[in-house]
Amino acid sequence: MKVAKKRSYxxxxxxxxxxxAQYIYIPYQTPxxxxxxxxxxxxGMVVSAYGVSQLFLRIPxxxxxxxxxxxxxxxxxxxxxxxxxxxxxxxQPTGWGFLIGNIISGFASAMWISFMVLFMGFYPxxxxxxxxxxxxxxNNLGIFLAFLSSTLLFEYFGMQFICLLSCLSGFxxxxxxxxxxxxxxxxxxxEYHNLLNVFxxxxxxxxxxxxxxxxxxxxxxxxxxxxxxLSGLGASSSLIGLSSIIYMLASVLFGKVGAxxxxxxxxxxxxxxxxxMLLALYCILIPQSSSPYAILLLQIIPGMGTGILFSFLTFxxxxxxxxxxxxxxxxxxxxxxxxxxxxxxxxxxxxxxRYSMRIAYxxxxxxxxxxxxxxxxxxxxINKKQD
Numbered sequence: 001m002k003v004a005k006k007r008s009y010x011x012x013x014x015x016x017x018x019x020x021a022q023y024i025y026i027p028y029q030t031p032x033x034x035x036x037x038x039x040x041x042x043x044g045m046v047v048s049a050y051g052v053s054q055l056f057l058r059i060p061x062x063x064x065x066x067x068x069x070x071x072x073x074x075x076x077x078x079x080x081x082x083x084x085x086x087x088x089x090x091x092q093p094t095g096w097g098f099l100i101g102n103i104i105s106g107f108a109s110a111m112w113i114s115f116m117v118l119f120m121g122f123y124p125x126x127x128x129x130x131x132x133x134x135x136x137x138x139n140n141l142g143i144f145l146a147f148l149s150s151t152l153l154f155e156y157f158g159m160q161f162i163c164l165l166s167c168l169s170g171f172x173x174x175x176x177x178x179x180x181x182x183x184x185x186x187x188x189x190x191e192y193h194n195l196l197n198v199f200x201x202x203x204x205x206x207x208x209x210x211x212x213x214x215x216x217x218x219x220x221x222x223x224x225x226x227x228x229x230l231s232g233l234g235a236s237s238s239l240i241g242l243s244s245i246i247y248m249l250a251s252v253l254f255g256k257v258g259a260x261x262x263x264x265x266x267x268x269x270x271x272x273x274x275x276x277m278l279l280a281l282y283c284i285l286i287p288q289s290s291s292p293y294a295i296l297l298l299q300i301i302p303g304m305g306t307g308i309l310f311s312f313l314t315f316x317x318x319x320x321x322x323x324x325x326x327x328x329x330x331x332x333x334x335x336x337x338x339x340x341x342x343x344x345x346x347x348x349x350x351x352x353x354r355y356s357m358r359i360a361y362x363x364x365x366x367x368x369x370x371x372x373x374x375x376x377x378x379x380x381x382i383n384k385k386q387d
Contacts, residue, residue, distance in 0.1 A: 016138055018082055026143075033046060050105055089163040115135070141252050147247075211313045216341060222299065224348075225352070243295060246296055249303065250304060271308055279365075280372070283362070
C-alpha cells in the first residue's frame with residue numbers, strides 16, 4: 001500500500017504540471033486575441049478548438065486504454081503534447097497559432113482518461129470517490145497556480161513568456177511521466193463484446209449530459225468571455241488575472257470539501273441542484289455587472305461548479321461501471337462533455353456578435369436551470385423506484 005501511495009503521488013505531480021501547462025495562458029487568451037483584432041466569432045472558434053479534438057479522440061483513447069491497458073503511453077504522450085502546443089503559440093503568436101495550439105492542447109487533454117483511470121487504480125473500491133475528488137483537486141491546484149503565475153507575470157513579460165512557461169511545465173510532466181509505474185493490480189480480464197455495452201449505460205449517458213452543460217458553461221464564461229467582459233469594463237490585466245485566481249482558488253477549496261467529510265453535510269442531490277442553480281445565477285448576473293469587483297466576487301460560483309459539481313458528476317457517471325470497462329466509460333463521459341466545451345463557446349461568440357453578450361449568457365443560464373430540473377426529475381424517479 002505504501003508503494004502504491006508513492007506511485008500515486010508521482011502521478012499527482014504529473015497531473016499538477018500537466019494542467020499548469022494547459023491553462024497558464026488561459027486568463028489572457030481572450031483579451032490577447034481581442035487586442036490583436038480577432039472577432040468574437042473567431043475567438044469562440046479558438047476556444048472551442050480545444051474541445052473539438054477531445055470530442056473526436058476521447059472515445060478511441062478510452063477504448064485503446066481499456067484493451068491494451070497502456071495508460072503510461074497516453075500519459076507520456078499527453079504531457080509531451082501539452083508542452084508542444086505552446087511551442088506553436090511561441091512560433092506563431094497570432095489567432096491561427098492559438099487555434100492550432102488549442103487543437104493540440106485538446107489532443108493532450110484527450111489523454112486525461114488515462115490519468116484518472118490509472119490514479120483510481122491505486123485505490124480500493126471503497127476509496128474511489130475520495131480518489132476522484134483528490135485528483136480533480138490537484139488538477140484545480142495546477143490551474144490555480146498557473147493563473148496566479150500568469151497574473152503576476154503577464155503585464156511585465158507578455159504572452160510569449162507565459163507560453164514559454166507552459167512549454168517548460170509540459171515537458172517537466174513529460175519527464176516525470178517516463179518514470180511512472182503501474183499499481184500492482186491494474187490489469188483486468190474481460191470479454192471484448194462486453195466492452196461496448198458501456199456506451200448504452202443510461203446512468204453514464206445521463207451524467208455525461210449534465211457534465212456537458214457544466215463544462216460548456218465553464219469554458220464559455222470563466223475560461224473566456226467573462227475575461228472579455230472584464231476587459232470591456234476597463235479592468236487591468238492584473239484584475240483579469242485576479243478574477244481567474246479567485247475562480248480557481250474557489251475550485252481548489254470546494255474540491256477539498258468534496259474530498260472531505262464536510263461534503264456529507266448536504267446530500268449529493270442537494271449539491272448538484274444547488275450548484276446548477278448558482279451557475280444559472282452567475283450567468284444572469286455577469287453581463288449585468290457594471291463593476292469589475294462584483295465580477296470578482298461572482299467568480300466563486302463557477303469555482304464551486306468545478307470543485308464539487310464536476311467531481312460528483314464524474315463519480316456518479318462511472319460509479320456502476322465494472323472495472324474492466326472504466327477507461328471506455330471515462331472516454332465516453334469526457335467525449336460528451338467535450339461537446340459542450342466545443343459548442344457552447346461558438347454559440348456564445350455567435351450570439352454576442354449577432355445580438356448581445358447579455359442574451360448569450362441568458363441562454364447559458366437557461367441551460368444551467370435545465371440541468372437542475374432534469375437532475376431533480378431523475379432523482380425523484382430513483383427515489384420512487386427504491387421505495
